Amino acid sequence: xxxxxxxxxxxxxxxxxxxxxxxxGFAVKFLHESGTYGELSTGExxxxxxxxxxxxxxxxxxxxxxxxxxxxxxxxxxxxxxxVEAAHARAISAGAxxxxxxxxxxxxxxxxxxxxxxxxxxxxxxxxxx
Numbered sequence: 001x002x003x004x005x006x007x008x009x010x011x012x013x014x015x016x017x018x019x020x021x022x023x024x025g026f027a028v029k030f031l032h033e034s035g036t037y038g039e040l041s042t043g044e045x046x047x048x049x050x051x052x053x054x055x056x057x058x059x060x061x062x063x064x065x066x067x068x069x070x071x072x073x074x075x076x077x078x079x080x081x082x083x084v085e086a087a088h089a090r091a092i093s094a095g096a097x098x099x100x101x102x103x104x105x106x107x108x109x110x111x112x113x114x115x116x117x118x119x120x121x122x123x124x125x126x127x128x129x130x
Contacts, residue, residue, distance in 0.1 A: 006077060007048045009055040010118040011067050013038045016049040019116050023094035024079060024087065047077065049118075066119030072099070076113075076121040084110040087124045096122070 010016045017038045020026050031038040036051035055063045066073045081087045084102045092098055096114035104110050111125045
């Protein structure tokens with residue numbers, strides 16, 4: 001068993017792909033012609049986005065849309081970088097909302113939090129033990 005995908009349900013797949021490309025430099029790996037599903041080239045685990053209408057089809061009882069929630073959902077996408085301060089600033093300039101400025105945790109890791117325009121909670125962090 002291995003983690004293959006993290007899929008975030010969003011209002012506009014293409015806009016989410018564009019934000020992550022602009023903010024973090026990821027390339028678009030795949031965008032379905034319907035525009036309802038897309039993936040980024042993020043390394044071994046794929047970060048993907050699916051339209052809310054796909055979620056509605058997959059989950060007949062509905063789902064909580066991060067884009068509609070005033071507070072971030074209780075899960076995050078963690079992006080590892082050697083320069084959290086620069087990544088944080090780039091994310092803000094690309095349209096992210098700042099939740100927590102970069103700080104150094106007691107164990108030495110630098111961490112910050114932003115929220116993308118589609119509502120995704122994103123942790124930017126240095127590698128643990130760096």
